Amino acid sequence: MTSAEESDVGILCYISPLPGFRGILKQRYSDFIVNEVDMDGNVVHLTSLEAPPSEAAGEKKEKVADQLEKDYASEIESFRTLVGDSDAEKLKFFIDQISSGVKTNDESIVLSPSSDKTHRTAVHNFFKERLKFLVTDTVDGPDSSSKCIRVRLNSGINNNARGNNSRKRKDRGQQQYDSRGTDSWPDNTGKFLRFYLYKENKDTQEALGILGKMIGVQPRSFGFAGTKDKRSVSTQRVTVFKQRASKLAALNDRLFGIKVGNFCYVDEELVLGKLQGNRFTITLRSVSSDVEDIIRASATALGNNGFINYFGLQRFGSSSIPTHLIGAALLRGEWKAAVSMILDPREGEKDVTRTIREYYKESGDIEGTLRQLPRHLVAERSILYCFQKNPGNYLQALLAIPRTLRMMFVHSYQSYLWNHAASMRVQKYGMHQVVLGDLVYCKDQEIEKETKFSNSECEDGNGNDTHDDCHVDELSVIDLSEARNTVVKVISEEDIAAGTYTIDDIVLPLPGSRITYPLNDIGKIYHDIARKDNISLTDGAHNSKEFSFTSITGAYRRVFQKPKDFEWELLKYTDANIPLAETDLDIIAKSGTSTCVGDSNDKEQIKLQNGCSSTPENLDDKIERSTGSEETERVREEDIHIEESLGAPKALESQMALKLSFTLPSSCYATMAIRELLKTSTSVAFHKAMN
Numbered sequence: 001m002t003s004a005e006e007s008d009v010g011i012l013c014y015i016s017p018l019p020g021f022r023g024i025l026k027q028r029y030s031d032f033i034v035n036e037v038d039m040d041g042n043v044v045h046l047t048s049l050e051a052p053p054s055e056a057a058g059e060k061k062e063k064v065a066d067q068l069e070k071d072y073a074s075e076i077e078s079f080r081t082l083v084g085d086s087d088a089e090k091l092k093f094f095i096d097q098i099s100s101g102v103k104t105n106d107e108s109i110v111l112s113p114s115s116d117k118t119h120r121t122a123v124h125n126f127f128k129e130r131l132k133f134l135v136t137d138t139v140d141g142p143d144s145s146s147k148c149i150r151v152r153l154n155s156g157i158n159n160n161a162r163g164n165n166s167r168k169r170k171d172r173g174q175q176q177y178d179s180r181g182t183d184s185w186p187d188n189t190g191k192f193l194r195f196y197l198y199k200e201n202k203d204t205q206e207a208l209g210i211l212g213k214m215i216g217v218q219p220r221s222f223g224f225a226g227t228k229d230k231r232s233v234s235t236q237r238v239t240v241f242k243q244r245a246s247k248l249a250a251l252n253d254r255l256f257g258i259k260v261g262n263f264c265y266v267d268e269e270l271v272l273g274k275l276q277g278n279r280f281t282i283t284l285r286s287v288s289s290d291v292e293d294i295i296r297a298s299a300t301a302l303g304n305n306g307f308i309n310y311f312g313l314q315r316f317g318s319s320s321i322p323t324h325l326i327g328a329a330l331l332r333g334e335w336k337a338a339v340s341m342i343l344d345p346r347e348g349e350k351d352v353t354r355t356i357r358e359y360y361k362e363s364g365d366i367e368g369t370l371r372q373l374p375r376h377l378v379a380e381r382s383i384l385y386c387f388q389k390n391p392g393n394y395l396q397a398l399l400a401i402p403r404t405l406r407m408m409f410v411h412s413y414q415s416y417l418w419n420h421a422a423s424m425r426v427q428k429y430g431m432h433q434v435v436l437g438d439l440v441y442c443k444d445q446e447i448e449k450e451t452k453f454s455n456s457e458c459e460d461g462n463g464n465d466t467h468d469d470c471h472v473d474e475l476s477v478i479d480l481s482e483a484r485n486t487v488v489k490v491i492s493e494e495d496i497a498a499g500t501y502t503i504d505d506i507v508l509p510l511p512g513s514r515i516t517y518p519l520n521d522i523g524k525i526y527h528d529i530a531r532k533d534n535i536s537l538t539d540g541a542h543n544s545k546e547f548s549f550t551s552i553t554g555a556y557r558r559v560f561q562k563p564k565d566f567e568w569e570l571l572k573y574t575d576a577n578i579p580l581a582e583t584d585l586d587i588i589a590k591s592g593t594s595t596c597v598g599d600s601n602d603k604e605q606i607k608l609q610n611g612c613s614s615t616p617e618n619l620d621d622k623i624e625r626s627t628g629s630e631e632t633e634r635v636r637e638e639d640i641h642i643e644e645s646l647g648a649p650k651a652l653e654s655q656m657a658l659k660l661s662f663t664l665p666s667s668c669y670a671t672m673a674i675r676e677l678l679k680t681s682t683s684v685a686f687h688k689a690m691n
Helices: 064-068 073-083 087-101 117-130 203-215 244-255 292-305 324-334 335-343 351-363 366-372 378-389 394-399 403-429 493-498 522-533 584-589 603-610 637-645 671-677 684-690
Strands: 022-024 032-037 108-110 134-140 149-152 192-200 220-222 231-242 258-266 277-288 439-441 488-490 505-510 555-558 565-571 654-667
Touching: 022 258, 022 671, 022 684, 032 403, 073 087, 087 108, 087 149, 192 203, 192 244, 203 220, 203 258, 244 258, 277 565, 277 671, 292 565, 292 654, 292 671, 324 335, 324 403, 335 351, 335 378, 335 394, 351 366, 366 378, 366 439, 366 505, 378 394, 378 403, 403 505, 403 522, 439 505, 493 671, 654 671
Parallel strands: 032 231
Antiparallel strands: 022 277, 032 277, 108 149, 134 149, 192 231, 192 258, 220 231, 277 654, 439 488, 505 555, 565 654
16 A cells, blocks of 8 residues: 555544645745744744853863862862772872872772662762862673772863873773763753754754764754654754853854754753744745635635644654554554564665565565664664564564654554544534533633644654655654643533533543543544454553553543634745745844855855755745735846756746745644645645645
8 A cells, every 4th residue: 555645544624615726835845944932932043053152251161280289188088988998098199190290001090899879879979079170980890780980080171281191082092981970060050051953854863863973972862842844944942961052053164954053051951842832934835726815715714713633644654554553553462463564565665675674574684684774764673673682572572662663653543543533523513613522621721732742753663764754843742641631521511501612622532541532422433443443442452551542641632723823925936946935044144143154166065965055945036925015136146057057947937825824732733734725635745746
């Protein structure tokens, strides 16, 4: 089979009776701009690429030479009380050697072994608080139950080239020391550097992987509130532990398609789901309709009435094996079948990946397959690594997949049930009033935040490796089980008579052990559809709690969603290669506060690197808006030269675009809002064919 169609996953209905019209979604990645909205409702915009002016003062370090002039007799005696005479004398001799500048082959000392982790932590903290010019880490002890603490001079402090201790770590051939011992961080500075990440045509994990490699930290060291779509231009907040703004700001000279800025130090790291939503600026290209008034009426209706809050196709993957089918197998306890669906060849995949899958299926050669398998296929690699140690243990192999990734499959099946229930609610009871048995958010609870859902599509866990497989542009990422405090009630006859609740208050559940189902025909739909898939919503088919509705908490989701701060305009353009909306980087370049990086004589190379040069992605254009006004900026001669060198036609017919700007809560899909306008599929394949 090919990838799932909207009807396959329950996306069936529309709110507006207006006919749709033609329009291309994401013809260019700059047609889809996403700006995160923080918990205070502020839209995140990149406005500066520079480190804070006070950075230099904040980074001033005390020279080792100055520190060693101090008398550390009291510290040695305190250390003696903590560890005993032997280690205290060893430390005293070590400090005396460093102070005197005597060259020695011993650049570190190893303290006595200890099996008490609490005691070792106290020793680490002693150096961290009392002897900051020394750093520590933990090494193996003489037996398996003990560890030793190793101590050396802190190379991170300016030691004024004192003796051979000034040599770099790579010259010494030593391992990286424990971060607990390298802490010379100022007490009055937040331990997390927060910055804004601006990226073009890259998913969040890819961008952070690049940054991590450049500053020498693992991608998992970064904290962020939610993944953003790959085929887009997006700006979001990121945190990293104890890194200097100046270090990251310096990367901007070497980054293409990525910029970092708006630095500040904070006390808490960002975690998944810690956002209010996203602000979207979406340009639909080649818009056409028999009657232009239909486009205007449809845009107005979307702002006034909203859309059905379906989970978009992105939720179910874009391969021939939709993620909800794998989720169904897990819920049934069919471990081998689930593993096969993840590993087996599939239609529509790149030839090279399909060949690797076929090789494994025919040969069973785990080691040979792992050598060839792309690293972004995280689920597949996790399963095969587990099979190396535990051949044939399918459940253990599934549990070896990172948790957020493996739970994606179950959450996808929950979304499948929710979509079908939402369509049935619209078909059976309409969209204008609440009915007996509906579920609503309680009015006496201030519940403005939408339910958040676990999601890992950006990790390509469904086995896809095409550039459009990562479409989590609108989705917050957080464990579904954390959305526990939502208070709902069942609509009664008294509620209907009082008119307390409206259609906007209606919610539907995602199945779990702590949710209530609607007390009308819609509640029965959940059980009927699950029963057809041989799944029970109330009883467990196996003992694996992660893959059972009896252990998953569940949550609620609004059926209808209205975009906030909704704006739209019709534009006319003549060149499809020219952007119709400004990105944060465009605005910075216009303001003159920061210059674009790269060799101005090598524009073709900059273009290939997705940089911020004046390539066709960033050219100005004469745009005729629906008001009839025109921008008067002219395309520079050098830009015209680039455009012609790329084979762009010199003259094109005038076309129309619909530009939309709106804000959605973190669990809502902007693609479902676009679907309400166009009345056509939002699948990647459909819009590629139109393009």
